[in-house]
Amino acid sequence: MKEQLFEKLDNAYENMVVIRRHLHMNPELSFMEEKTAQFIHDFYADLGIEVKTGVGGNGVVARVKGGRPGKTVALRADFDALPIQDEKDVPYKSTVPGVMHACGHDGHTATLLQLAKAIHELHEDLAGEYVFIHQHAEEFAPGGAKPMIEDGCLEGVDAIFGTHLWSLTPTGTIEYSAGPIMAAADRFDITIKGSGGHGAAPHQTKDAIVIGSQLVMNLQQLVSRRVNPIESAVLSIGSFIADNAFNVIADSAKIGGTVRTFNPKIRDLMEREIGRVIDGVALGNDCTIEFSYERGYPAVVNHPAETEFLKSVAENILGVDTVVECKPQMGGEDFAYYLEVVPGTFFFTGAKPADPYPHHHPKFDIDEHAMLLAAKTLGSAALEYQK
Template sequence: MNLISNFNQHLDALTALRRDLHAHPELCFQEQRTSDLVAAKLTEWGIPIHRGLGGTGVVGIIQSGSSSRAIGLRADMDALPMQEANTFAHASTEPGKMHACGHDGHTTMLLAAAQHLAQQRDFDGTVYLIFQPAEEGGGGAREMIKDGLFERFPMEAVFGLHNWPGMKFGEFAASPGPVMASSNEFKITLHGKGGHAAMPHNAIDPVPVACQLVQSFQTIVSRQVKPIDAAVVSVTMIHTGEATNVIPNHCELQGTVRTFSIDVLDMIEARMRLMTEHICAASGLQADFEFSRNYPPTINSVAEAEFCRQVMAGIVGKDHVVAQEPTMGAEDFSYMLLEKPGCYAFIANGDGDHRSIGHGGGPCMLHNPSYDFNDHLLPLGATYWVRLVEHWLAIRF
């Protein structure tokens, strides 16, 4: 690997910083301690900052030379509302809160790169360091954009990086096109007429209608979505009933829809709504249909994805830059890619062997209570950010 030696020399300090963040997780829009730490570090290194975008967001600005060109680098800061199973020294000190997705590592990698860029300034232009709150369901990227992120800090392109367990340590992945799905939720409330379970003819039972809807929704993916277009429709909750001998008045279905394109999403929502209306009408029920669009699909720009792959190859060799397998997980960096060209890439987190004694018995997978970020990635990820900046702001269009 062609790592910047300074990062390896300071690995102990970077590890201590990352583990401090891990031990003090904060949920979406509550990242006050984390943003204070980020702001203090950037200020210590002479980097001007702006605070308050998206609530607890921090943007640092590093300028060098005379070029008007600019690039944006983004790291997420928030944790998840889950109990950590690990018992090692840097385990969460906050009950019910955990850095189970590696945002502590993402923040540390970008901070390390920021310090190096501020000291060396071996580029011509401006780097915007975007420390974003509330990726885990809060839409912090959307809120920063609403607060004027791209108007106040005009950049040509924006880039993100996420650790990926299961990939072999030392690998990167970046690909053009969709790499993460849209995230959407639905809630359907069926209004029937309750009655005695022994006399169903006197009632309008919402339960079999709910079952019919669950089965019908599966035909949307299997028979109405083109086979080459990926989509998921999952009913994950059904709530109804209070007694075994009572037909309930109401039944509620909830779940998620994931797609890689807005066109497919539009079609699925329309078909679900139509099926709900007609199946319920045929059975004499009324229905409330709610469909919430959360995160759009994360779609990498072609040129920017190829640019990232070239930078990665210069660090780890082209044989260790792999195709990015799309995932049905969602990511609110997608909002930034709706506004600017860019690339959301993966950096391998390994198979979990890096974890300290005292980790939980579960796998080292994202959103698992036994997860921990691989600190050996810190020099690698920081090197990637620095080289990305140096190559991008050396290009002459």
Template sequence: MHFDVPETDLIRWRRHLHEHPELAYREEATSAYVEEELRAIGVDGIERPVKTSLVAWVKGTKPTDKPTKTVALRCDLDALPVEEASDLPFKSKNPGVSHVCGHDAHMAMMLATAKVLAQHRDAFSGTVKFFFQHAEEQIPGGAADMVAAGVMEGVDAVVGLHVWNAKTGTILVATDRQASTASDSAVIRIEGCGAHGSAPHTGIDPILVGAEIVQALHTIVSRNINPEHFAVVSPTIFRAGTVVNVIPQTAEIGLNTRTKDPEDRKLIKERIFTICESVAKAHGAKVEVEWEQGYAAIEQSDDMINRALRVCRETLGEENVGTWHGMSASEDFSAFSAEAPGVYLILGCGSAEEGCPYSNHHPSFRVREEALPVGVRVEVAMALDYLNG
């Protein structure tokens, strides 16, 4: 199907949203703006399954004698608590908050996709749903809220797309079943016995206990996980003491884990608890591990992976479509893809060679707007191929 991307609207939407970022669970103005634009586009319906999320839909009118299907496209609304470092004329007007993960681009592309499909209802049968999801950046995440509200009922397939620090206008398709990692975290609190710095024998040093725990944690991946599997255990916080002549009473360690295999995820958690308890016991200290389970890995279906490869190559040309094993980051799109066959695509929005050296979440992360029409073409093509295939 030939169509024109509404580029003027696309850029207008993106720049407005970039200027007015809002944090997770606070996307009131963002969702109101998106709803206003969806009504102007003329979608067939809009619902708010959760306070700051939206579901809109467009029904095709193409005659068919086959059962119709429903495909969902998803974007995210929230920004990050990061002060934007740029000289853009439309830089964030909200101090300390910015769209340095590209969610402004995601929303703009989704609005443009909705407009194209609303103008071409006769080109497809079935229904396209548009998920404008709140709170991707903050655990427990908005996707789980939306699934609990029933948005996946009747959805046959789901597609996600995310901008990335890569060559402008290229698409990456993860060929592994897992397009991302599962993310978990822990806070380890150690209680020793404080003492004078000159008399360590009278106390139990929680810094020493913590140091041994950190060293042991770094052996989990190298000695317990199959080297063919992806896994990371990263201690990232170590707090203890306030003065140099006092052995402190307590120490605290923060850590983050990433895995793809569910059994590895379970094993790493077990090993962390075992290591902490064993090391603390050896020193006569007490330990408490507070575990926070994060997002699961995005599970893709083979059919949707193959469909995405074919559709993207047909739409953009072989030279503009690449493959990879998926990202080491985590994403709550996994809550949607656990309910229906899904695929998660990456859209290059600028590489270092193109003057965009900074990755997502960096204060100077930049989206080259030339990439956005490509994302729209891919979203439209994926929806049409699935519904008409």
């Protein structure tokens, strides 16, 4: 059956590219993916496949039942875009100003659609049931995975598999990791309320910029001086805003940043210690500092048995030299929520183009041939999990 599946996928590659480029030209932001969801629905409906829309929001779930009893395996692809201006010089450049697929979700969707079509065409000879989860809003917490799960997308599912096309990893490579593979992704916002005034009389003010600068430097010591060096954590300041005339001392300033961790105890530690640093700086400068900490996605923690199984599946397709155990990375993914409910694993499929750029870059692109490898790997995993 695997040979028949691969033949169908090889024949479907050109259609896979067509779908990916259509989606790339017509991106939609998180929680606004109505046309994309309709496109996915229509694809399945035209094939006569059972499909449900509005799952947890804009999510779409299709199911294909095999001709024989077996396990229920879920495969997931996300389909939201990012608020980034597409700067590539390609025929399939985004037609929506300020919005583009800068993370490969268009490729994920095209991959899963054509894989579902191939499995549907073989379903009478297959065992079990196959659930195709098309998830909205991965890019923006609280994300689409959790509400889709709450709406029943994992009902009856025995295992789940997912992949991410990775633009800086060579095409033809599969990267896997048992246990944590992607980090918990949190954000924090800080508002400093000082006392502004004339730039010529700083002694009469409480300078929000100076206070904020102290805060930034103190926060940078948390990982090096509060976190066990055996553990991992990242604290990054992404925004520091205090917009004033050149001769005005800032009355207020806003700081935003992110924290990435794997260990839940370190996650708690970082949130607590940021608050303590803020309290200390506020006390030392006799000012008010407001602080909010928003927990985003938990860490993606792969199940060992399913990860070892996926590794074996990938090696049978590619050979052992190009199936590589990778180190965990600090990016976030709400695939984590699925793995908290059912066994499964999440892996990276190399998709490095001729002119590579990192994810979330205005010139991001993928080697589209990687979609075919992703489809074969996910498809093989789904079929062989029935054994």
